[in-house]
Amino acid sequence: MSLLADWVHYGDDGKYRGYLARPDHVKEPLPAVIVLQEIWGVDEHIRDVTRRIAQAGYVAFAPDLFAGNREVADVLAEDRVKEAKQFLNSIPPAHWRDAEQQKSALAALPEAKGRAIAETLGELFNHGGRMPGYIQQIMAASAWLRDGFEHSRGCGVASVGFCMGGALSGMLAARDPKLSGAVIFYGSAPSADLIPEIGCPVLGLYGELDKRITDEVPAFAEALRAAGKTFEYRIYDGAQHAFFNDTRPSFQMAASRDAFTRTLAFLQRTLTAGEPAVV
Structure with missing residues (x-):
């Protein structure tokens, strides 16, 4: 169709x-x-x-x-989110909500990339206050x-x-x-x-x-x-x-x-x- x-x-x-x-x-x-x-x-x-x-x-x-x-914030742009998802796919699911494990894995990445992924993950997993919207x-x-x-x-x-x-x-x-x-x-x-x-x-x-x-x-x-x-x-x-x-x-x-x-x-x-x- x-x-x-x-x-x-x-x-x-x-x-x-x-x-x-x-x-x-x-x-x-x-x-x-x-x-x-x-x-x-x-x-x-x-x-x-x-x-x-x-x-x-x-x-x-x-x-x-x-x-x-109308606008999507840069931190939630599709390419940024895709990169964050790829990072999470590379670590055990049990570590997704473990701040220390996540921090350790991010530290192994180039500094700028790790910082960008951390910012995006912070936005993605902090959506509770946005639910009414x-x-x-x-x-x-x-x-x-x-x-x-x-x-x-x-x-x-x-x-x-x-x-x-x-x-x-x-x-x-x-x-x-x-x-x-x-x-x-x-x-x-x-x-x-x-x-x-x-x-x-x-x-x-x-x-x-x-x-x-x-x-x-x-x-x-x-x-x-x-x-x-x-x-x-x-x-x-x-x-x-x-x-x-x-x-x-x-x-x-x-x-x-x-x-x-x-x-x-x-x-x-x-x-x-x-x-x-x-x-």
Whole structure:
């Protein structure tokens, strides 16, 4: 299927931007999927996922959470983030959040390169205070896709998020009462106070070895069940965090293939329930 894909602006006075892909030559509005980034930003992996979802027959849109005021700070520029990711891929995952181990590994690099990577990592892993702003951006994206963008206006909107974006997908399910469905790829569960506010079906996809995230899933599932919410999930044996990201050493083909199949089936159920059946 031929696609149209490009960066676009949205929100009040076009203050936000994102990467949008949609099927070419389709006249009628299509359901929309918000693709929520990992901490690495709307990099080539997220852009590729956005195009893959668009190929399935949706308007797919990845808000660039690092470009809240049109510009991306130099410290979070794509080439800087890519270099920081390559550095992390070269050390054990257990050292990612260990400041001393990270400092030791950075010291082995040329001074200027090590300093630049340290600055970028500091920004990437210190996003907690920016979460309210991220939620504002994705709420604006949801409203724009549902009510403002001519190629999805009047259709349902769902979200699919990865890692940090997975956590945001769960939060959006609680903040946007019109959201049709939310997919969480290895993202932290929403806080307990948000669970009663979740108003759409949720799909969770997790790696068995990603203990920090996956160990909280049974309690999350029970809390959703007790609150009368719809939640299905799959934990993939032997899979790490970020098993879906084919640019990372953690990528696992079998888990990724199954997870994408489940995601497309979930989107079909939640976004196209009102469409006429094909006979």
